[in-house]
Structures are given as structure tokens and as C-alpha cells.
Amino acid sequence: MRLFKNKKNNTADAAKGIIAENLTSFYNKLQSGWAGWMSQHTSTLSKRDWMLSLACFILLTGGYSTYLMVSGFTGTSAVISNNVSNIRKPAYTGQAEESQKTGAPLSDSEYARILRFRKYIDSLAADPSGKKVYDSIIQKRPGLMDSLNRVENYYQQFKNKRSWKTKK
The missing domain is CATH 1.20.5 (Single alpha-helices involved in coiled-coils or other helix-helix interfaces)
Incomplete structure (x- = not known):
């Protein structure tokens, strides 16, 4: 093959x-x-004609460049340009800031759900019949297990910090 x-x-x-x-x-x-x-x-052009055409080219391009620079600084322009508008902040962006203020990046129920998913994936990997499903999941989502590890480590660190603050 x-x-x-x-x-x-x-x-x-x-x-x-x-x-x-x-x-x-x-x-x-x-x-x-x-x-x-x-x-x-x-x-058929002579040296004088070449110099004259070069001078005209320099004057035209220099004049147009100067016009563009001046109109760029003054804001008055006859040249069609793209309009620039303010970027609007999406509605969901404030949610991350609010969750940081409350201090809970991940609720206990969400963490339990992640742990259940981790157990399911581990059982697929251990079972010979589930190995094909596990391999297909890992092939389609190569960073999934790394992401699970990161979330679990982050949650454990947050939990340790929270428990340390309450002991103080």
C-alpha cells in the first residue's frame, strides 16, 4: 500500500x-x-527627453505623496479611504472579570463533571473494545488530555490557596 x-x-x-x-x-x-x-x-528618446520625463515623474509622484501626507495630517481628503470606527467590546468579556472578582474560576459541580469525564476516558483507554474510541477521540482532539490536566492542576492550586486563606 x-x-x-x-x-x-x-x-x-x-x-x-x-x-x-x-x-x-x-x-x-x-x-x-x-x-x-x-x-x-x-x-528614439534623447538624453534631454529622458531627463525631462524623469523630472516630470519625480514632480508628479512627489506632489501626490506630499498631498497624501498633508491630507493625512489635516483630515481633509478627497481620496477614498476606509472608515475607522471604534471596536465594540463583546457582552461576554465582562464575565471573566466578574468571575475573577468572586474568586471562583470553576465551580465544584463543573470540576466533578470534569472528573467524571476523566474517569470515562481512562476506562475507555483501559478497555480493549473502548481503545478504538479512545484513540479516535485523542486523534481528533490531540490536546484534550493536556487540557484536562491543566484544569485539574489549576483547580487544585485554587483550592489550596482558598483553604490557606481561610486558615489564616
Whole structure:
């Protein structure tokens, strides 16, 4: 089975390589065509004409850049720009601050629910028939067990701090 997969990937890589080569050659032809056209149409210009066209280009781009800077500082602009508005704070963001004020990041019932889930996952891992389900869960959610460990450690630390404060 592994040999066939590699062949498919090699053909896909070869197709991508051919497409990239075709795009590169098209771009090179386009670039050389544009350079030839520009060379042909500017071959009749004298040094004086080149200097005059360069001066016009510098004056035009410099003037437009100056206009943009001045209009940016003064706020009066004829140029279409994106409107910037204030960012609104979502309604649920205040809840985190309130839970920190009350001091309970996780209720006992939520923690018990997490422990029940942990026992269920551990029983799946221990049971040979549940091992497939466990593996599929871990494969789809690779950081799940780490998150459970972090929540349990955080809850234990919070519980120890709370019990230490009540003893004082």
C-alpha cells in the first residue's frame, strides 16, 4: 500500500513542477516582451527627453505623496479611504472579570463533571473494545488530555490557596 501512495504523490509533485515551470516560462516571456516593447518605443528618446520625463515623474509622484501626507495630517481628503470606527467590546468579556472578582474560576459541580469525564476516558483507554474510541477521540482532539490536566492542576492550586486563606 505504501508504494502506491508514493507513486501518487510523485505524480502530483511532478504535475505541480510542470505547472510551475510553465508559469515561470510564461512570466519570463511576458517580461522579455514588455522589455522589448519599452526598448523599441523609447529608443528614439534623447538624453534631454529622458531627463525631462524623469523630472516630470519625480514632480508628479512627489506632489501626490506630499498631498497624501498633508491630507493625512489635516483630515481633509478627497481620496477614498476606509472608515475607522471604534471596536465594540463583546457582552461576554465582562464575565471573566466578574468571575475573577468572586474568586471562583470553576465551580465544584463543573470540576466533578470534569472528573467524571476523566474517569470515562481512562476506562475507555483501559478497555480493549473502548481503545478504538479512545484513540479516535485523542486523534481528533490531540490536546484534550493536556487540557484536562491543566484544569485539574489549576483547580487544585485554587483550592489550596482558598483553604490557606481561610486558615489564616
